[in-house]
Amino acid sequence: MNVSIDNILKETNVWMNPYFQFLRDGTFDFDDFVETQIQFYFAVVFFNRPMAALAAKIPTSELRLEVIRNVWEEHGEGNTSLMHEKTFLAFLDRLAGIKPEDIEKRAMWPEVRAFNTVLVGACVMDEYLIGAGVMGIIERMFSDIAGWLGEQVVHHGWIPAEKLIHYNLHEDLDIKHADDFFDVLRPAWDAAVENRYYIEQGLRLGACVFNALYEGLYKARKRRIYREVRGPHTRAS
Structure with a gap:
């Protein structure tokens, strides 16, 4: 399974995504970057919901525990100030003084809603092998992405290294999160060739939609749309 994961990561080559290319070469305008990060916040807030739904579909309590642990960590292990959405809010505040x-x-931009919708579809409507593959590869990709973004934010002088938050935590944390999802998949991978097809489908779907999210955010970086209403962007339960 590790070979398949590595091959999919190489094929996707998120390093060459324009979002990160132009952040590295210094042509990504600061205000545009901030706007795309505000949009990414809507993905951060939503991410633990499909994860929690996925946990209920995993057939054994031992495997289910791997995902439940991730859900708990997403919620700051009970410390509300350490919830991932809270640390991302702190990042936005330190980046550009952005307040709630x-x-x-x-x-919310359609690129973000499309991403969120794929996650909940994979985790709720499909079998758990698909959902765990989607979530696992996204966690694995984000461990790299978090390192790149944190490095560039500091490199451009947007946040001092000692004030960086959220991204510096996820560079290491999401390797563990990814491994937890992959551990859910390994018994099924080893048990039957048929399972491998569905696992690879999930891995490829996750890599595709996460890469596409950043491509879409970069393409729409000049967009500024506001709303008259307040409250959650998703009212589905």
């Missing part, structure tokens, strides 16, 4: 009321004014 500023975020409330923004309309």
Whole structure:
């Protein structure tokens, strides 16, 4: 399974995604970067919901525990100040003085809603092998992405290294999160060739939609759309 994961990561080659290319070469305008990061916040807030739904579909309590642990860590292990959405809010504040009321004014971009919808579809409507593959490869990719983003934010002088938050935590944390999802998949991978098809489908889907999210955010970086209403962007339960 590790070979398949590595091959999919190489094929996707998120390092060459324009979002990261132009952040590295210094042509990504600061205000545009901030706007795309505000949009990414909407993905951060939503991410633990499909994860929690996926846990309920995993057939054994031992394997289920791997995902439940991730859900608990996403919620700061009970410390509300360490919830991932809270650390990302702190990142936005340190990056550009963005406050919750500023975020409330923004309309969610379709690129983010599409990403969130794929995650919940894979984790709720499909079998658990698909959902765990999707979530696992996203966690694995984000461990690299978090390192790149944190490095570039500091390199461009947008946040001092000692003030960096969220991204510096996920560079290491999400390797463990990814391994937890992959551990859920390994018994099924070893048990039957048929399972491998569905696992690879999940891995490829996750890599595809996560790479596409960043491509879409970069393409729409000049977009500024606001809303008159307040409250959650998703009311489905």
